[in-house]
Amino acid sequence: MSGVDPSMVHFFYKSSVVKSQVRVTDIARKSNGTPRTVTTLSVNLLHSRFGVDNFNILEGPSNGFEMIHFFEESLQAVDHVGNPVLANGDVIVISTAAFTTEPVFVENQLRLMLRNCAVELIFKPPYSPEFNSCEFF
Numbered sequence: 001m002s003g004v005d006p007s008m009v010h011f012f013y014k015s016s017v018v019k020s021q022v023r024v025t026d027i028a029r030k031s032n033g034t035p036r037t038v039t040t041l042s043v044n045l046l047h048s049r050f051g052v053d054n055f056n057i058l059e060g061p062s063n064g065f066e067m068i069h070f071f072e073e074s075l076q077a078v079d080h081v082g083n084p085v086l087a088n089g090d091v092i093v094i095s096t097a098a099f100t101t102e103p104v105f106v107e108n109q110l111r112l113m114l115r116n117c118a119v120e121l122i123f124k125p126p127y128s129p130e131f132n133s134c135e136f137f
Helices: 064-076 104-116
Strands: 009-019 039-048 051-059 091-094 120-123
Touching (some): 064 104, 104 120
Parallel strands (some): 009 091, 091 120
Antiparallel strands (some): 009 039, 039 051
16 A cells, blocks of 8 residues: 555445434334334445545445445546546555455455456455544544
8 A cells, every 4th residue: 555646545435324313212112112113324435535536325224236336336427527536546445344244246246347447446454543534533
């Protein structure tokens, strides 16, 4: 990583958010005692030192197919001045946690898709604050 131009590095995060308008103590049960349904939103985020490059928000949990679709969109997306979000020679740093529940073929498909566009995929070590841009705020 030390030899990579920082302007060519992007970070990918996958996260889930619980969407609810009730108090935390009310989440488990409705007033009639039946379980309350809670909507989960999944957020896929690609950002660089220039800010947010691409994101999407999904109703429900994300899966490997949604992740591949997100990167397909990211490879076609352009920034505010018309430059591609992901270009030849770019590097995507991704957490291994993004693949813990995904089948192996999802990682292989993603690597192949990115390699065909000359974009490199690098996995972060399990805990690596030097690659976690949130640690710098």
